[in-house]
Structures are given as structure tokens and as C-alpha cells.
Amino acid sequence: MLRTISLFLVLMAVWLLLSGYYTPLIISFGIASCLLSALIARRMEVVDNEGHPLHLGPRIVFYWAWLLKEIFKANIDVAKCVLFPKTYLRPNMFTAKVTQTSDLGKVIYANSITLTPGTVTVDLDNDTVMVHAMTENSAEGVKSGEMDRRVTAVMGEA
Amino acid sequence: MDLVLDIITWILMLTGCVLLIITGFGLLRLPDLYTRIHAGGMADTLATFLIFIGLALQSDDFLVTAKLLMVIVFVFFTSPTASYALAHASFVAGLKPMLDTTGSDQRDSADPDEGKD
Amino acid sequence: MIIYAVTAIAILVSIAMALGRAILGPTSYDRILAANAIGTKTVLMIGVVGFLTGRPDFLDLALVYSLVNFIGTIAVLKYFKFGTLRGGLTSTQGKD
Structure with missing residues (x-):
């Protein structure tokens, strides 16, 4: 029930941001459609832990901030690599351990690896992830396991 | 105050432009598909972020700023999924990545069909 | 105003x-990658052109385009992998 209410609130916020017309009639249409969507989603049982990860709470926001910093650093690495491929380009491929137990945690980890330029997830198995890295430096970021630790901490599975 | 905002916008957007040009350069220059995916990732992440934050600083309407931030969030959620799907599909289809030859434990990159492009 | 024009030109060069x-x-995967990259840059272009012409309403289009671009890439990849767009990814995976 809590998830349905929060889904309704999120839908309503998005509707208000995108609409831009605030007359009583239009707003009542918006409320009606958001309520209908939330109820249909509840009846279809798609409002679950994965579709609406309420339990992650504010920790995920701190993780995003850290990820943004990593993306900045990785972008500079890749830019150097593109400009001077002779010096920096060392493509390599390796597998790393995944310590998250839930599917959602694994997806967050794999997508974080891909989102950081210089490393791309090529294959995701039950407990290993295959990564293609552009330089030794960017490979080190995944091999050290810091990102893995942080995602596990965000998921509350530590 | 406006001048400061303008200068910050200039810096952010010019950095974004430089990154975009480097991305295009990398797409043309890098040797194989997997390394090109890395180059494409630059435009998807930091260039989008910098340019849209630069635009957000210039808008005086709250709704416009919110929409810009929503575009950033959408791109950050969808682009790694698309990149993973692309890398996985080409890996499953048997496209061999070019690996570094200087590493001792890496396998040799001399694929027979590598010189064909 | 000049910065918008400069950015638009940079985006066009990149495209x-x-x-x-x-x-x-x-390979065809290179072409999909290029199409995906062009799509992302189009999203940027729509946003910048919206500001350049003083009509930030264009951002709605950018929002939709970023999602359409993603769905398009996934659809083309799925078509490449399975030769058809029918059925879910999990149900067809075991067959070949």
C-alpha cells in the first residue's frame, strides 16, 4: 500500500512538472489519471521492490553523487585515451566478482560500471561480471572493488 | 550576478563542446567496436550533463530547469542499458575485442579478420 | 546567445x-552504435536549439526523444539477435 501511495505521488509530481497548465479542471484530470495508473499498476502487481525501490532511501542519492565524481574522472581518462591512443590505449578484458545478492543490486552495479566511461559490462552472470576496460587505470577502478562495496552498502546487503 | 552565471555557463558548455568533438573523433579513430563504445559513453554522460546544466543555469523558469534535469536522469538511466545491450549482443555474436599485446597474460590480438576493415 | 550557436555547431560536427x-x-554493430550516438546528440541538439530560438518548450521533445532513442536501439538489437520482434526476451532465449 505504501508503495502504491508513493507511486501516485511520484506520478503526480512528474505530471505537475510536465504539464505547466494549472487550472482546476486540468489538475483534476491529472489527479484522476495518476490515480487510475497507480491503481492499475497495483492490480497488475508491478509495484514491487524492483519497480519502485523505496527501501533504498536516501543512500542511493549519496551513491549517485559519488558516481558522478567517478564519471568526471573517467571521462578525463577516456578523453586522454582518444587523443593519444599510442600512449594510453591498453584494451583488456577481465572478470570481477559480484557480491550483491538481489537482481536489482546486480543491475545497479553493472549499469554503474557501464555508465563510467572506460569500462563496459559485457556479460553479467550469477556472481561474476565480465568487463571490457580501455586502460589499465580504468580497469583498476573495477578491480579494486570499491564500487562493488558501495553498491552492496547501498542495497543494505553488507 | 548575471555575469557570473554567464561565465559559468560558457565554461560548462564549452567543455561539453570539446568533449563532444573528442567523442566524434574517438568514434572515427579508435580501432574496434568495444573501444568505440567507451568513446560513445563520453557523449552520453559528461557532455550531456555539462551542456544541460549549462542550459539550466540560463533558464529563469523552474519548469524548464526541472525538465532539463529530467532529461539528464533519463539519459543516465537508459544509456548504460543500451551500451550493455550492444556490447553483450556483439560479444554473443562472436565479435572478438582487440586486446592489448603488451600485457603478458593477455591473449594475442592478431585476429585473422582484423585487417579487413 | 553566441554560446548556444557555438554548442549547436559543435554538436553538428560531432554528429x-x-x-x-x-x-x-x-560491422552492423558499429552502425547501431553510431545511430545511438547520433540519437543522444540529437537530444542535446533539440535542447540547445530550443534555447537558441527562445522556445524552451522544445525540451518536451528532447525528453521523449531520449526515451525513443533507447527503445529504438534495444528494438534493433533484439531484431538482430532473434530475427524477429515477437515474444519476450526470456521466452525466445532458450530456443536458439
């Missing part, structure tokens, strides 16, 4: 380079 990769690309 031209990605188009070059789409033409050159030895």
Missing part, C-alpha cells in the same frame, strides 16, 4: 563524425 562511423562501420 557528422558519428555519421562517418555509420558509413564506414565494418
Whole structure:
């Protein structure tokens, strides 16, 4: 029930941001459609832990901030690599351990690896992830396991 | 105050432009598909972020700023999924990545069909 | 105002380079990558042009385009992998 209410609130916020017309009639249409969507989603049982990860709470926001910093650093690495491929380009491929137990945690980890330029997830198995890295430096970021630790901490599975 | 905002916008957007040009350069220059995916990732992440934050600083309407931030969030959620799907599909289809030859434990990159492009 | 024009030109140059990769690309996956990159840059272009012409309403289009671009890439990849767009990814995976 809590998830349905929060889904309704999120839908309503998005509707208000995108609409831009605030007359009583239009707003009542918006409320009606958001309520209908939330109820249909509840009846279809798609409002679950994965579709609406309420339990992650504010920790995920701190993780995003850290990820943004990593993306900045990785972008500079890749830019150097593109400009001077002779010096920096060392493509390599390796597998790393995944310590998250839930599917959602694994997806967050794999997508974080891909989102950081210089490393791309090529294959995701039950407990290993295959990564293609552009330089030794960017490979080190995944091999050290810091990102893995942080995602596990965000998921509350530590 | 406006001048400061303008200068910050200039810096952010010019950095974004430089990154975009480097991305295009990398797409043309890098040797194989997997390394090109890395180059494409630059435009998807930091260039989008910098340019849209630069635009957000210039808008005086709250709704416009919110929409810009929503575009950033959408791109950050969808682009790694698309990149993973692309890398996985080409890996499953048997496209061999070019690996570094200087590493001792890496396998040799001399694929027979590598010189064909 | 000048910065918008400069950014728009940079985006166009970048799109031209990605188009070059789409033409050159030895494999079809290179072409999909180029198409995806062009799509992302189009999202940027729509946003910048919206500000350049003083009509930030264009951002709605950018929002939709970023999602359409993603769905398009996934759809083309799925078609490449399975030769059809019918059925879910999990149900067809075991067959071949």
C-alpha cells in the first residue's frame, strides 16, 4: 500500500512538472489519471521492490553523487585515451566478482560500471561480471572493488 | 550576478563542446567496436550533463530547469542499458575485442579478420 | 546567445563524425552504435536549439526523444539477435 501511495505521488509530481497548465479542471484530470495508473499498476502487481525501490532511501542519492565524481574522472581518462591512443590505449578484458545478492543490486552495479566511461559490462552472470576496460587505470577502478562495496552498502546487503 | 552565471555557463558548455568533438573523433579513430563504445559513453554522460546544466543555469523558469534535469536522469538511466545491450549482443555474436599485446597474460590480438576493415 | 550557436555547431560536427562511423562501420554493430550516438546528440541538439530560438518548450521533445532513442536501439538489437520482434526476451532465449 505504501508503495502504491508513493507511486501516485511520484506520478503526480512528474505530471505537475510536465504539464505547466494549472487550472482546476486540468489538475483534476491529472489527479484522476495518476490515480487510475497507480491503481492499475497495483492490480497488475508491478509495484514491487524492483519497480519502485523505496527501501533504498536516501543512500542511493549519496551513491549517485559519488558516481558522478567517478564519471568526471573517467571521462578525463577516456578523453586522454582518444587523443593519444599510442600512449594510453591498453584494451583488456577481465572478470570481477559480484557480491550483491538481489537482481536489482546486480543491475545497479553493472549499469554503474557501464555508465563510467572506460569500462563496459559485457556479460553479467550469477556472481561474476565480465568487463571490457580501455586502460589499465580504468580497469583498476573495477578491480579494486570499491564500487562493488558501495553498491552492496547501498542495497543494505553488507 | 548575471555575469557570473554567464561565465559559468560558457565554461560548462564549452567543455561539453570539446568533449563532444573528442567523442566524434574517438568514434572515427579508435580501432574496434568495444573501444568505440567507451568513446560513445563520453557523449552520453559528461557532455550531456555539462551542456544541460549549462542550459539550466540560463533558464529563469523552474519548469524548464526541472525538465532539463529530467532529461539528464533519463539519459543516465537508459544509456548504460543500451551500451550493455550492444556490447553483450556483439560479444554473443562472436565479435572478438582487440586486446592489448603488451600485457603478458593477455591473449594475442592478431585476429585473422582484423585487417579487413 | 553566441554560446548556444557555438554548442549547436559543435554538436553538428560531432554528429557528422558519428555519421562517418555509420558509413564506414565494418560491422552492423558499429552502425547501431553510431545511430545511438547520433540519437543522444540529437537530444542535446533539440535542447540547445530550443534555447537558441527562445522556445524552451522544445525540451518536451528532447525528453521523449531520449526515451525513443533507447527503445529504438534495444528494438534493433533484439531484431538482430532473434530475427524477429515477437515474444519476450526470456521466452525466445532458450530456443536458439
